[in-house]
Amino acid sequence: MCRGTAIDSDRFTKYEFLLLNDSSMPRFLLVVTLIVVVASTIVTTGAFVPLACRSCREYKQQQRIDAAVEKSSSSSSNSRFGVTAAVAGRRAGMSMQLKPSSGTAPPFTTKEEQENDKGIKVSPTAWKWPKAWPYNADYFSRKQEDSVPLNGPSNLSPIYDEKAVAALQEHYLRFLPPSATILEIGASAHSYLPPSIVPPARLVGIGVNEEEMNANPSLTERVIQDLNADPSLPPSLESDSFDAVLIANTMEFLVQPREVLREAWRVLKPGGYLIISFASKNRINEERQIKIWGTMNDDQRIWIVGSFIYFACSDGFTQLKGYDLSEGDSKGMMAGLSGKTPLHIIQAVKSEVPTEGTGEEQVAARMKAALWTASSMGAEDKALALARMFQVWKEASTEDAKEEVLVAVSYLPRIYDVLQEMGNAIPLQLKALLATRVATHFHGTEEELGQLRQGLGLTEPSAEFWAPLGKMTGMMNAEDKVLLLAECVPMHAGTAAEKQALSELIPVLEKVIAIVKAKCPDLNKTDAQLLAVDLCMTDFVHVSEAEERGSFVKWVEGLNEVDLKGYLQERQSFKGEAGVPGERGLAKAMVENVKESAEI
Numbered sequence: 001m002c003r004g005t006a007i008d009s010d011r012f013t014k015y016e017f018l019l020l021n022d023s024s025m026p027r028f029l030l031v032v033t034l035i036v037v038v039a040s041t042i043v044t045t046g047a048f049v050p051l052a053c054r055s056c057r058e059y060k061q062q063q064r065i066d067a068a069v070e071k072s073s074s075s076s077s078n079s080r081f082g083v084t085a086a087v088a089g090r091r092a093g094m095s096m097q098l099k100p101s102s103g104t105a106p107p108f109t110t111k112e113e114q115e116n117d118k119g120i121k122v123s124p125t126a127w128k129w130p131k132a133w134p135y136n137a138d139y140f141s142r143k144q145e146d147s148v149p150l151n152g153p154s155n156l157s158p159i160y161d162e163k164a165v166a167a168l169q170e171h172y173l174r175f176l177p178p179s180a181t182i183l184e185i186g187a188s189a190h191s192y193l194p195p196s197i198v199p200p201a202r203l204v205g206i207g208v209n210e211e212e213m214n215a216n217p218s219l220t221e222r223v224i225q226d227l228n229a230d231p232s233l234p235p236s237l238e239s240d241s242f243d244a245v246l247i248a249n250t251m252e253f254l255v256q257p258r259e260v261l262r263e264a265w266r267v268l269k270p271g272g273y274l275i276i277s278f279a280s281k282n283r284i285n286e287e288r289q290i291k292i293w294g295t296m297n298d299d300q301r302i303w304i305v306g307s308f309i310y311f312a313c314s315d316g317f318t319q320l321k322g323y324d325l326s327e328g329d330s331k332g333m334m335a336g337l338s339g340k341t342p343l344h345i346i347q348a349v350k351s352e353v354p355t356e357g358t359g360e361e362q363v364a365a366r367m368k369a370a371l372w373t374a375s376s377m378g379a380e381d382k383a384l385a386l387a388r389m390f391q392v393w394k395e396a397s398t399e400d401a402k403e404e405v406l407v408a409v410s411y412l413p414r415i416y417d418v419l420q421e422m423g424n425a426i427p428l429q430l431k432a433l434l435a436t437r438v439a440t441h442f443h444g445t446e447e448e449l450g451q452l453r454q455g456l457g458l459t460e461p462s463a464e465f466w467a468p469l470g471k472m473t474g475m476m477n478a479e480d481k482v483l484l485l486a487e488c489v490p491m492h493a494g495t496a497a498e499k500q501a502l503s504e505l506i507p508v509l510e511k512v513i514a515i516v517k518a519k520c521p522d523l524n525k526t527d528a529q530l531l532a533v534d535l536c537m538t539d540f541v542h543v544s545e546a547e548e549r550g551s552f553v554k555w556v557e558g559l560n561e562v563d564l565k566g567y568l569q570e571r572q573s574f575k576g577e578a579g580v581p582g583e584r585g586l587a588k589a590m591v592e593n594v595k596e597s598a599e600i
Contacts, residue, residue, distance in 0.1 A: 119171070119345075122302060122322030132378040133258075133311050139292040140255040144285075156189045156215050159249050159279055164341035167325040168248075168277060169194040171345060175273050180243040183267060185227070185260065186250025187219060188212040204237065231259035237267050244268075247276045251305055252293040253285075261312035262373045268350040274317065275347040276305055298324075298344055305346045314379075316372035317348035358402070363393060367409045374413035376420045384432035385412055392440060408439040415439055418452050430482055437486030443493040451492045455485045468506050472513060473533060475525040484533060497544040504549065509536050511553050519561050523568075531568045 108126040109117075160168060173194050176182070179201045184191055187205025189212045198218050205213050206223040213222045223234060231254075245264040254260050264274055278301065286294070296304060302322040309317055323345040351372075354365040367389060371382050386409070393405040415435045419426065426434070442448060453459045454466045461467040469488075473481060491498040513532040520528065540552045559567075 117321075118174075119167075119323040119325040120321060121299075121324045121344075122306070124318070124320050127303075127306055127310065127320060129307060129310055131380055133375075134307070135292065140257075140290045142255070142290055143287040156212065158190045158192075159341075160192065160343065161341045163327050164279060164325075164343040165192055167327065167343055168192050168345075171323070171325060172197070172275070175275065175347070176244050181241065183233075183237065183242045183245045183264070184219070185245060185247045185264065186253070187216065187222070189215040191216060191218040191246070192248065193218055202242075204242075206233070227260050228253070228255045231256045231263060233263040233267060239266050240269050242267050242269060242272060244273045244275060247274075249278055251276055251278060251308070252289045255290060257308040258312040258375060261309055262375075265313045265316050265350055265373065270350050270352045272350045273347060274309070274350070275345060276309075277343065277345045278305075279341045279343055298342055302344055302346055309346065309348055311375075313372050314382075315368065316351055316353075318351045320346070320348040322346050358399075360394075363402075363406070364390060366406060367393075370406075370409045371412060374416065376413060376416040380428055381416060381432065384428055385416075385436055388432055388436040389439070392436065405440065408436075408442065411439040411442045411444060412436070414444075414449065415442070415452070418449055418456070418458070421453075421458050422456060426482075430479060433479065434482045434486050437483060438489050441487075441490035441494075443490060445493045448489050448493045451489045452485070455489060465502065465506060469509075472506075472509055473529050476529050476533070477526065480530060480533075484537070487537060491541070495544075497546075498541070500546070501541045501543070501549060505536060505541060508540055508553060509533065512536055512556050515553075515556050516564060519559070520564050523565075527568060531564060531571070534571055535567065 109120050109123045113120050113123050158165065169192060172192070173196065176193075176197060178197050180197060181202040182193075182200050182204070184203060184205045185207075187207040188209060191203065191205070193200065193203075199220065200218070202221070203219050204221040204223065205216060205219040206225055206227070207213050208224065208226050210222070210224055213219060213224075223237075225234070245268055247264070251257060261274070268274065278298075292304060293301065302324075306320060306322060309320060324343075325345060326342040351369075353369050354362060357363065357366070364386075367386050368382075371377060371386065374382065377385070389405060389409050389412075392408075393402050396402040396405055412435055415438050416431075419431050419435060422431075438448075438452065450459070451466075454461045461470065465488075469484075473484065476484070488502065491502050509532060512535055513529060516523065516528045516532045520531075523531070535556060536552075539555070540549055543549050543552070
């Protein structure tokens with residue numbers, strides 16, 4: 001249970017949300033789905049929106065955004081951001097359906113790929129993922145939690161046998177340029193680089209065993225760091241600075257694989273290679289391996305590592321492939337029993353980050369790229385939020401305003417970090433509405449995020465603002481409260497006039513609610529609170545002159561019942577407009593430039 005203030009409705013009881021978190025559907029069920037599917041393949045080989053908007057013009061703009069998003073979501077699958085009928089299908093339980101044919105494996109590779117890409121086992125089009133990160137913390141627990149030294153006592157012997165080394169060197173030769181700049185994560189005594197690129201232009205090793213790295217003659221730089229304690233790479237490793245990132249026999253020890261892989265993505269040059277290799281014969285320090293590693297066979301581990309890459313950066317990596325470079329009797333079910341080293345590789349290429357272009361196609365790509373590494377946003381979160389932000393961008397009237405929307409997209413991950421603390425208590429659509437409304441007026445401060453937590457009831461609501469605001473708006477519906485919350489949060493870091501207006505809002509709102517009830521006794525509490533809040537936000541909070549704000553209550557007292565109900569009817573008329581498809585701009589402009597959100 002958690003305290004709530006600004007969002008209590010029929011769904012959310014006042015001051016007490018029932019968080020429908022992982023306990024309602026354990027994440028391990030999603031993991032089981034992944035395991036079962038992979039194992040089988042191995043065996044078979046616009047409601048009311050105006051509240052808190054700044055003017056009637058923005059009310060209508062918000063309705064056009066809602067209508068366009070809704071239209072594009074239901075019209076076709078050709079959505080830039082993946083709000084498609086396929087999403088509804090996945091919600092009905094059709095996610096991750098690999099359909100093996102009778103007696104044979106699904107076509108994870110084509111014959112042409114097998115002939116031209118040695119050892120390929122899983123091609124870029126074969127991967128299938130659940131719509132959200134499917135692992136809980138237990139899968140990354142270890143029998144022995146310390147990581148230093150990662151491999152216990154120094155081990156200067158190679159993990160791979162000669163044939164495995166030769167296969168890995170041949171693979172490196174295919175993809176690494178002769179004068180490559182390389183980062184090796186989990187570096188030790190051997191880098192297994194082919195002689196033709198030794199020494200490389202730069203080979204930075206990052207690991208925990210200094211003696212092992214000192215014994216590696218290929219390394220040009222050495223960094224001692226436990227990535228399980230801090231997955232962030234040192235600032236000296238600059239963004240877009242390496243041709244390749246190599247991770248050999250290390251993934252099984254990483255308790256935060258996504259965070260490490262995001263850092264790998266950061267330091268890679270666009271077009272650079274991430275190459276991860278592992279050998280099931282590695283029995284060194286099994287007690288420090290993550291739990292999930294010990295429950296899988298090698299084929300399954302390929303998919304697990306692939307999922308780490310996908311959920312780390314989604315489309316930030318492309319050409320994701322899995323390889324089996326094992327030889328002869330080191331393959332298949334008998335792998336490892338022969339004494340030979342089974343060798344498996346998962347690799348991907350860093351996508352080009354679009355940074356220029358003002359056309360719709362370019363802007364959509366730039367927005368998507370801004371969320372590639374947003375760990376707190378699932379595929380559906382991204383699709384819903386980006387559809388809204390794209391429509392806001394289209395509605396912007398100036399180039400400066402359009403650029404501000406692109407900046408606002410970059411704020412979404414930080415806002416979703418907070419919203420994810422609510423678990424499933426807020427529906428996806430409502431979460432997207434709240435996040436995008438906050439982002440469009442966000443100043444990027446921690447103060448705003450703190451206010452958001454208070455408004456959501458994640459932390460103790462302030463007695464001066466959020467607690468009384470929650471009480472006075474208790475009968476409003478959830479969507480209206482979301483919009484009120486989204487409007488108030490950025491104002492806490494706004495101008496001096498905005499901060500002053502917020503400090504005066506609570507007593508003014510209390511008076512206006514009383515006036516509305518007295519003049520319109522037949523209004524229900526929901527409409528009375530809604531009208532009072534709307535009047536206050538439009539004609540009081542957003543008035544910069546203190547003298548004009550001072551006359552607001554007197555102005556409301558001068559309104560009669562007809563006036564007040566007229567304002568209410570005017571606001572409700574926008575609700576009617578939202579039910580009719582507005583501009584078809586978003587749906588009309590959208591073309592298929594992204595893959596389905598559940599696939600790579």
